[in-house]
Each structure stands twice: as structure tokens, then as C-alpha cells.
Amino acid sequence: MPGRPPPIRHSASPLARGLLALGLAAMPISAGRAAEAPTAAVPVPPPMPPERPDTLKPPAPAPAEAMPPVPPPRPAELTPSAAAPPKDVAKDAAKDAAKDAAKPVSGTDSAKPEIPTPPPTPPGRPPELSGQAALALKVSPPDDTACRTRLKRLGVDFEPLPPIAEGQCTAPLPLKVTRFADGVALPQGATLTCRTAEALARWATEVQAEADRILKHPLTGLELGGSYVCRGQNHDLDAKLSEHAFANAADIMGFTFAGRASIPVKTMAEGSDDAQFLAAVRGKACRFFRTVLGPGTNAAHANHFHLDERERNGGHRLCE
Template sequence: MPGRHPPIRRLPTTLAFGALVLAVSAVASPAAESPAATVPVPPPLPPERPEILKTPPAPEAPPPTPPARPAELTPPASPSKETADAPAQAKPSETGKPEIPVPPPTPPGRPPELSGEAALALKVTPPDDTACRTRLKRLGVEFEPLPPIIEGQCTAPLPLKVVRLADGVALPQGATLTCRTAEALARWVTEVQVEAERSLKHGLTGLELGGSYVCRGQNHDVDAKLSEHAFANAADIMAFTFAGRASIPVKAMPDGSDEARFLSAVREKACGFFRTVLGPGSNAAHANHFHLDERERTAGHRLCE
């Protein structure tokens, strides 16, 4: 109809309230207004340095000096090489006169008994072998004492001449030996007798010796070290004699034969009585005999070849 207003549409209550709030805000806060500019504030000043830290520390006092070394404990200064080699000069004394240097004392002279011919005549007392000779008699060994042997460096102060061992085992050539070596020989021969009865069924009657005391070098070399023969301390066994059968020479025998077994057994037993045992196979110089001696070695070492 003409002259009438169109009907008013009503918004919901919630929407109407929100629009009202927006309108009020727009009026109260103009859009063109900008925030005010801020002035920078300087940092706070540090606190003042304490007075105790402004003054430098006082220097430490030096450590105390140790007392001087007493004169009686101060060693004399050793002279330098130039001073030692220079001739001694007189030093002025407290009186003003030069002091004459005193030469070092001369060592005492050598006693007369240790000089010249007297020194060569000195004799070392040989060890007492009385107990050893008693043991030889108990073993049935026949022997006689001999005078001391002195032949250059070859010496034997108390030699014995052994002519027979236990149970009548003869030494036709005799043997010049020390008592200790004679005792080792006698004890070994008792084992040889047992082996002869066991393996050969014949009793041992004697030993053929190639030598006992001889003044010579080892292996008859004149430039070699002295042999133990040179001290009556060794014996060379060339052969064994028996009752009722042929003698057995010391040499290489056929393997497996009675003679080979006998020689091998008695040679092994000798290593328990002598410090040195050499024979066939050791070297060419011992291819025809057993060399037995009592040579002393370091730590009791024995040579059994």
C-alpha cells in the first residue's frame, strides 16, 4: 500500500548485542591514534671497587737462610785436573814463610816371605785325607802312600799307589791316584764285578790301565789345558780281564753282543762315581779306552759321554 513502511526485520538478541558492542568500541578508540614513543633507559652503574682490593698485596718475606755447614763436616774440594797435574807449590804460612808440601805416605814394603824366591817356596797345606784312606781300607783296597809330586804345574800333594782293589781285582801296572779318585775307582769296580757275573757269568779279575798320573795336556796336546792326569786325578781303563774267558778291550763292539752290553752297562755305572766319563764314540782320542776323572766343575756339573 502507498505510504506504508516496510516491515522491520528483527535480529536475534545475541547478534544485536554484539553489534552494539562493536559500535561502542569503534567510537571509543579512534583508528588513527598510535602508541606513544618510549625513551631508552641507561643501564645502572657498577658498584665502586672496595678499598681492600685497590691496594696491591705486600711482597712475601724470603725464606730464612739455613745455617752454614760446620767446617768439620765440609769435605775438602777436589782439585781440578789442571791443579792435580801441576807441581805442588809452597803455600805461605801464617808466619809468612812458605810451607813445604808433604808427599803422600809410601805404602809398606812387601813382606820378605812373599817376595822373590821365598814366595815361590811357599807351600799350601794339602787337605787331610785320613778319613778317605780309612774308607779305602774298609773297601779292601791295597795301596801305599807316595811322596808329593811337584813337576812344574803338575802336582799331587798326597798321591797313593793303588795295586789291588776289592775281592782281589788286580791293577798290574799300578795306579798313582789321589785318595778321592782311588775311592771312586774302588766303588765303581764293585759294580763292574756284579755286572760281569750277571751278563758274562765270569768273575772280574783285573783292570788294564793305560795311565793314571801323567804330566801332560788334555788329549796329549802340549798347548791344551792340563789334563786331570797331571794331578793324579784320572785313570784310563784299556781292558777288563776275567777268570775263565778272554779279556774284553774297550772299543766299539758288535751291537747285541755280550761284550757290547757289558761295556755299555759299566760305562753307564761309571757316571755315578766320576765327574767325567769318556770313551768310544766321544771323540777319536778316546776310541780305545774309558777316561774317568774327578774334575771339579761349576755347580757340580758332570760330563758323561
């Protein structure tokens, strides 16, 4: 059309086109354009596991016809009746019936109380164990034949004595011992049982060996203060009988030797030959006698060795 001017075309430079792009990027997106944005992604579920193999599956339950059969009901003759009483009740009823049958009938002689039968009378004591005959009984002494044979082999001089019986002081087979082996004398003699005499003879042999070893002089004798004596212990009248009362003990007062003075039994100076000798023979006595007492035991044994063969429980020995 005449008169309209032609459109003007502007050519933008590269710098202008860059600034235009930056301005468009900075502009906020309108609400209409924001609604067109895509929504968040939904998570995909995991794949299903494979089915369990048949080999690992539990066995299927057996059918009803494969179950064990039910046992038949109990027979009627074996089923306890509700009317039957328990066994204990039946037993008690039977006992009561038996007691009633045993009761005496009233008005008869059986109603009298029963008199218990006395126990039988024990037989009478034999005549030989009654009265004077019993007092005359004597217990046979033990046979000491073998013991006397051993004494002879030990070189002991002895002779039998009549039985001793002074009340409770007794010795059925006493011996009088006068000499031991190698001429060891008992000047006073000793009245002893064979067992005690044998123990004294064996101990005297040990005393000879200690005399030669310590004193260098041979033993010639034992000085006795007593053997059989009917008395109580420690000369106490109220005490129990001593072993002397049974010819079962000996008191050694001293020792005699050839070529030197005798040694009495007493407390000696420590370290002297006499003290060593007494201690040695006292220790040896404990091997042969069940009781050994001496100086230091008590005042009653301060001047002698008391040796006896008293029996004690369990074989106990007293060596002081």
C-alpha cells in the first residue's frame, strides 16, 4: 500500500543475544508452566522369590484310614463295679467279722476274762555251779611250757614255785629267777611270772651291751628292790592293786659291774657316763616292758626303775 513504511529489521550482535539468554534464564517460571512439570517416580517392588522345592516341603498329613486302630473297650467282667467296696474296706469288714465271732457269748463261761499263761520257769542252776561248789571252782592257769623252754635257751637260772593266792593277789605259776646269761646275778632273787622273767632276761642282755659300750666294764648283777609284793600301786592301800601283786613287775634299784663302782638308779649329772648309761638302758626297757617308770616320773619312782607287763587296751604302752 502506498504510504506504509517497510518493516525495520534489526540485527542483534552476539553480546546482545547472550544477555538476552541470561535474562530469560533468571525469570521465574509461571504457575501455568510449573504445573506442566513431571511428578516423582513410584518405587518398583522387588521380584517374588521362587517357589519352595517339593523336597523341602513338609509331608502331607496321613489320611484318616492310615491312623492306628482304636483298641476295643474293656470287657465287662474286668471292669470294676461301682457297687463293690474297695479291697481295704473288704479286709477290714472281714477282720471285724472274725473279731465278733471270737467274742464270748453273754451268759456263758466264756465271758470270764482270759488269764495269761505264765512264762516257763528257767531250768535250775547245775549243782556244780551253786553254793560252795561254785566258790571252789578254779580257772586253769595258762600253759607256760614254751615260755620256760625259752628261758632255758636264754641261759636263765630259775625254779618253779607253788601257786600264790593271798586274797586278790595271785600268781598261779610263779618262778624264782636267780641268774641271767653270762653270770648276771640277782642276789635277792625275783619271784616273777614266766613272761615277765623272759622280758627281764632279754632286757638284761641289752644292759650288758650298753655297759660294754659306754662304761667299758662288764655287767655283773641287777639290784632288785622287789618283785612279788601284795600291795596297791605306789604302796597306797586305797589304790588298785599293783602289778607286783601278780608277780608281773620288778623294781631295779641299781647295777653292779666288774672293775668299777655300782650305779644306783637316780638323777645323775647331765653328760656323765653314769647318766648316759641309765638313759640308754631305760630306753631299751621300753622295748620289752609295757610299763617303764623311773626318776622324773614322780616322787615314788625317783630311786628305781619300775618295769611291768600290765595289759592295756589296744596294746598301749607307758614309757616315762
